[in-house]
Amino acid sequence: MALIELHRLDKRYTTGTLAVQALDLQIAAGEFVALLGPSGCGKSTVLRMVAGLEAPSAGTLVAPEGQATGYVFQEPTLMPWADVFDNVWLPLRIAGMRRAIARHRIEALLQSVGLSEFAHAYPSELSGGMKMRTSIARALVTQPQLLLMDEPFAALDEITRQKLNDDLLGWWQAQRFTALFVTHSVYEAVFLSRRVLVMSGRPGRLVAEVPIDEPYPRGPAFRTSVRYAERCAEIMQALQRSHAQATA
Numbered sequence: 389m390a391l392i393e394l395h396r397l398d399k400r401y402t403t404g405t406l407a408v409q410a411l412d413l414q415i416a417a418g419e420f421v422a423l424l425g426p427s428g429c430g431k432s433t434v435l436r437m438v439a440g441l442e443a444p445s446a447g448t449l450v451a452p453e454g455q456a457t458g459y460v461f462q463e464p465t466l467m468p469w470a471d472v473f474d475n476v477w478l479p480l481r482i483a484g485m486r487r488a489i490a491r492h493r494i495e496a497l498l499q500s501v502g503l504s505e506f507a508h509a510y511p512s513e514l515s516g517g518m519k520m521r522t523s524i525a526r527a528l529v530t531q532p533q534l535l536l537m538d539e540p541f542a543a544l545d546e547i548t549r550q551k552l553n554d555d556l557l558g559w560w561q562a563q564r565f566t567a568l569f570v571t572h573s574v575y576e577a578v579f580l581s582r583r584v585l586v587m588s589g590r591p592g593r594l595v596a597e598v599p600i601d602e603p604y605p606r607g608p609a610f611r612t613s614v615r616y617a618e619r620c621a622e623i624m625q626a627l628q629r630s631h632a633q634a635t636a
């Protein structure tokens with residue numbers, strides 16, 4: 389059963405830019421899918437349409453609505469005046485859930501993202517990785533069916549990024565959400581996902597789809613394996629072809 393279904397989706401902005409053209413995409417419940425493509429090819433536009441933040445210009449789109457979708461941006465976008473606990477509480481507060489009722493759920497989530505000891509710290513007191521953990525906790529607190537992530541780890545150092553990749557797979561396996569993950573990193577895409585989609589230059593269409601048939605849980609052994617390197621090389625080539633077409 390597909391959780392997300394896009395059929396011949398177009399997006400033309402009012403400026404005239406055709407960002408996405410005739411995009412067909414199906415994602416099954418529970419899948420982890422990565423989206424790669426040249427800068428400006430429409431990846432964020434696709435996420436925003438799936439999230440319902442942007443309306444398609446043509447085609448059909450089926451996706452979970454409202455609180456069934458969590459969204460993580462490249463910037464953690466935390467409220468600076470609120471502590472970690474209150475930042476994570478925000479989506480529940482908007483839905484009318486009082487702090488005392490939400491407390492148990494938030495504390496359990498902070499524990500699973502490794503932030504229990506920082507529940508009452510303010511964003512300015514956190515490292516970049518901790519801010520991103522808070523942002524992910526805020527997206528997961530509504531127990532969404534779908535988690536959309538737009539280059540969430542691009543600003544982090546490599547070791548912090550790897551740790552977050554490892555942990556993200558753990559949260560995905562524990563909470564069983566469906567993940568659509570935009571990244572510029574071939575390595576990150578292959579490590580995380582069951583399927584990597586490569587988009588063309590603008591207007592974005594799908595030009596390659598590579599299944600990563602490797603079992604989960606995935607860890608350091610997978611990251612250093614020959615099979616991992618082979619998958620990365622395969623996707624790198626697809627991406628290079630896409631870039632070559634984009635600049636031709």
Ligand SMILES: Nc1ncnc2c1ncn2[C@@H]1O[C@H](COP(=O)(O)OP(=O)(O)OP(=O)(O)O)[C@@H](O)[C@H]1O
Nearest residue numbers: 401403405407426427428429430431432433434590
């Ligand atoms: N609100 C908007 N109004 C007009 N044009 C837009 C808007 N948002 C995006 N665009 C244009 O649509 C195209 C696709 O943008 P989008 O941000 O979706 O690409 P992207 O693949 O996510 O890029 P990057 O990898 O650089 O983040 C770009 O040409 C961009 O300038």
